[in-house]
Amino acid sequence: MRAVRYHQYGGVETLVVEEVAEPLPGAGEIRVRVAVAGVNAVDWKVRSGAVRDVLPVELPAIPGRDAVGVVDATGAGVRGVRVGERVFGLGGVTGATAELAVFSAWAPAPGAWSDEEAAGAGLASVTALGGLNALGPLRGRTLLVEGAAGGVGSAAVEIAVARGATVIGTAGERNHGFLSGLGAVPTTYGPGLAQRLAALAPGGVNLALDTAASGSLADLIAITGDPARVATVADYANAHRLGVHLANAENDPALLAEAGELGRQGRYTPPIERTYPLERIADAHAHAARGHTRGKLVVRV
Numbered sequence: 028m029r030a031v032r033y034h035q036y037g038g039v040e041t042l043v044v045e046e047v048a049e050p051l052p053g054a055g056e057i058r059v060r061v062a063v064a065g066v067n068a069v070d071w072k073v074r075s076g077a078v079r080d081v082l083p084v085e086l087p088a089i090p091g092r093d094a095v096g097v098v099d100a101t102g103a104g105v106r107g108v109r110v111g112e113r114v115f116g117l118g119g120v121t122g123a124t125a126e127l128a129v130f131s132a133w134a135p136a137p138g139a140w141s142d143e144e145a146a147g148a149g150l151a152s153v154t155a156l157g158g159l160n161a162l163g164p165l166r167g168r169t170l171l172v173e174g175a176a177g178g179v180g181s182a183a184v185e186i187a188v189a190r191g192a193t194v195i196g197t198a199g200e201r202n203h204g205f206l207s208g209l210g211a212v213p214t215t216y217g218p219g220l221a222q223r224l225a226a227l228a229p230g231g232v233n234l235a236l237d238t239a240a241s242g243s244l245a246d247l248i249a250i251t252g253d254p255a256r257v258a259t260v261a262d263y264a265n266a267h268r269l270g271v272h273l274a275n276a277e278n279d280p281a282l283l284a285e286a287g288e289l290g291r292q293g294r295y296t297p298p299i300e301r302t303y304p305l306e307r308i309a310d311a312h313a314h315a316a317r318g319h320t321r322g323k324l325v326v327r328v
Contacts, residue, residue: 029328030125031308034087036076039309042090050122050129052102057130059096059114063146063302064124066324067092067178071316073120084121090312091123091326093149095142099127108133115145115287117153117278124308126328134283137290140297144290147178147297147323150276152286154260155183155238157274159190161258162234166191171224171232171250174239175211176202178323179260181298183236184211186286189294195227197239205298205321216241221250237262237271244269298322 028049033041052058070090072078095115098108108114116133132153136145158179159165170187174180175196187194188210196211197220203213214223220243224232233256235247240261247257248269258272259265266273289295300321303311305328315324 028126029305030089031091031305032087032089033074036074036079036086038075039071039312041074042309042312044305044308047089047125049127050125052100052105052129054103055105055131056102057098057105057108057114057133058100059094059116059128059130059133060099061094061096061123061126061128061328062142063096064091064094064128064326064328065146065149065151066303066311066315066326067150068315069120069150071312074312082120088121089123089125090121090308091125091128092120093117093146094123094128094328095136095145096128113145115140115149116280116283117149124305124326124328132278132280132283134280134287137287139293140290143299143302143325143327144297146325147299148182148286148290149283151178151182151297151323152186152295153279153282154179154274154276155186156282156285157277158236158238158258158260158272159183159187161272161274162236162256165234168233169193169195169228169230171235171247172196172211173216173235173237173241173243173247174198174261175206175213176321177238178297178320180238181209181322182286182295183238184209185295186289189289189292192234193228195224195232199319202321209298216243220246224250236260244271247271300324302327
């Protein structure tokens with residue numbers, strides 16, 4: 028099969044498209060014939076070696092953690108899914124940017140989602156849901172999402188709105204219209220945030236979710252009044268020190284199923300900034316590394 032691989036840690040020049048052996052699903056896993064794979068920040072961070080101390084990989088490695096495609100084979104003990112079914116899901120830290128990928132968690136892909144949208148849903152939705160679930164019930168609450176225009180942030184906005192929250196999202200001014208379209212009240216990040224929020228939410232902000240790791244956790248605690256009302260999915264360095272919730276992305280099929288159901292209801296549609304062909308994987312990684320992505324980047328396999 029064709030796959031993207033890198034044989035050593037380094038820059039985007041290490042990425043090559045080549046023929047590799049087909050993976051086999053283990054117990055409790057499925058193999059998917061990939062249509063589109065997601066591109067996430069973790070992909071370039073792992074490839075560069077920047078996180079090798081916490082996320083080491085065996086080289087050569089295939090980048091990518093999430094994708095969409097049709098089930099090609101199932102491992103021992105797998106029930107409730109059939110060969111030929113269209114699913115979106117997650118594998119390991121690597122392995123998705125290939126013609127065949129192995130998933131350990133998956134859910135049916137809503138027919139309302141394009142392949143690009145479904146590919147962008149896996150990691151973003153489980154990460155967003157992990158952060159939101161840590162904050163408790165959302166209905167009737169006012170939630171601030173830091174970094175609301177990115178892949179995880181935009182997923183958190185849509186899901187929180189679907190759960191009945193009033194959502195305020197921070198982003199650069201060029202993304203304010205985008206956030207309004209997702210159902211959030213947009214505002215800029217940085218100095219003066221508390222004052223801007225006081226005008227936007229006279230009743231106060233009840234909860235905050237940080238997806239940006241911009242160093243704002245202390246400010247979010249001051250804004251909400253309690254570290255227990257703040258969660259982060261990105262600021263590992265400061266979460267424990269400040270006592271806020273730290274949510275990690277989990278390969279949880281229940282979270283994927285919840286995201287898929289919201290997709291079927293038309294209440295969550297992963298926004299896609301750009302789709303790249305497989306041969307331009309280096310450009311996709313370079314784009315992701317620059318940050319400030321609106322929604323998700325994906326690669327058509």
